[in-house]
Amino acid sequence: xxxxxxxxxxxxxxxxxxxxxxxxxxxxxxxxxxxxxxxxxxxxxxxxxxxxxxxxxxxxxxxxxxxxxxxxxxxxxxxxxxxxxxxxxxxxxxxxxxxxxxxxxxxxxxxxxxxxxxxxxxxxxxxxxxxxxxxxxxxxxxxxxxxxxxxxxxxxxxxxxxxxxxxxxxxxxxxxxxxxxxxxxxxxxxxxxxxxxxxxxxxxxxxxxxxxxxxxxxxxxxxxxxxxxxxxxxxxxxxxxxxxxxxxxxxxxxxxxxxxxxxxxxxxxxxxxxxxxxxxxxxxxxxxxxxxxxxxxxxxxxxxxxxxxxxxxxxxxxxxxxxxxxxxxxxxxxxxxxxxxxxx
Numbered sequence: 001x002x003x004x005x006x007x008x009x010x011x012x013x014x015x016x017x018x019x020x021x022x023x024x025x026x027x028x029x030x031x032x033x034x035x036x037x038x039x040x041x042x043x044x045x046x047x048x049x050x051x052x053x054x055x056x057x058x059x060x061x062x063x064x065x066x067x068x069x070x071x072x073x074x075x076x077x078x079x080x081x082x083x084x085x086x087x088x089x090x091x092x093x094x095x096x097x098x099x100x101x102x103x104x105x106x107x108x109x110x111x112x113x114x115x116x117x118x119x120x121x122x123x124x125x126x127x128x129x130x131x132x133x134x135x136x137x138x139x140x141x142x143x144x145x146x147x148x149x150x151x152x153x154x155x156x157x158x159x160x161x162x163x164x165x166x167x168x169x170x171x172x173x174x175x176x177x178x179x180x181x182x183x184x185x186x187x188x189x190x191x192x193x194x195x196x197x198x199x200x201x202x203x204x205x206x207x208x209x210x211x212x213x214x215x216x217x218x219x220x221x222x223x224x225x226x227x228x229x230x231x232x233x234x235x236x237x238x239x240x241x242x243x244x245x246x247x248x249x250x251x252x253x254x255x256x257x258x259x260x261x262x263x264x265x266x267x268x269x270x271x272x273x274x275x276x277x278x279x280x281x282x283x284x285x286x287x288x289x290x291x292x293x294x295x296x297x298x299x300x301x302x303x304x305x306x307x308x309x310x311x312x313x314x315x316x317x318x319x320x321x322x323x324x325x326x327x328x329x330x331x332x333x334x335x336x337x338x339x340x341x342x343x344x
């Protein structure tokens with residue numbers, strides 16, 4: 001297995017387009033947000049070109065996140081020979097960002113395709129190898145069937161067998177039988193942490209069970225760190241992030257505010273185990289969305305993730321409860337948002 005991390009939207013886009021350009025048999029793309037506005041990174045034209053060459057191109061878009069992907073753009077892809085489907089379920093979204101090329105190379109993580117995020121830090125991983133890509137392909141096929149896909153090349157995919165000595169495992173969340181996979185994953189690894197847990201997320205609205213797991217870890221002497229942007233793309237979320245930072249700091253965690261927008265979603269445990277995926281730490285990701293990620297204990301992968309996180313921490317500053325004490329209306333706003341957030 002070969003892998004590489006990409007730490008900005010543009011770095012990930014460049015690598016994804018390079019992979020698409022090499023495709024000979026198939027390109028499978030599942031995106032929460034796909035907008036045809038990424039200047040210099042023309043995904044639409046490249047997908048059209050490969051479809052006309054005879055490559056099997058299947059695109060699954062979330063109906064909410066990719067609302068701006070107009071019928072004209074859909075027709076462009078279909079006229080080139082691609083298949084375009086929308087994930088459209090009440091309250092549920094596919095929040096995943098998956099690209100699979102020739103069933104041997106896969107990208108996943110937090111990177112959407114939109115000029116909106118062109119200057120963001122983020123985290124996307126590319127993994128290469130038929131065995132490690134197979135579970136991701138199977139998961140894509142499951143969503144394909146949910147969206148009404150009929151192509152036998154995907155529809156007939158069987159569940160892959162577990163492979164032997166892998167140091168990387170695919171996390172599938174939000175589909176039948178896996179509705180609470182992320183809750184189990186986070187609870188298990190925080191509860192089993194011996195020394196440290198670092199959480200990276202742009203939107204930080206943790207469930208009570210996660211707050212409880214973090215508190216148990218702190219009581220055991222585990223060092224807890226959380227990294228979020230100082231300013232996200234939603235001003236209201238900034239206030240909520242600060243509200244929970246105030247709570248976590250008082251519990252004993254170290255909370256860092258990054259100077260730039262960081263859309264990455266990751267967890268590092270004891271500098272021995274890592275998780276990278278599409279999930280935010282909020283109710284939508286844990287309760288409603290279809291999400292995906294990878295969990296790994298490969299020492300080199302863990303070291304690489306650790307170096308990335310340390311770099312982000314150097315460009316961040318510690319949250320100080322004296323400087324950011326939530327006001328009374330912030331507390332009321334947080335409670336209201338927690339109530340309505342699962343359906344927003």
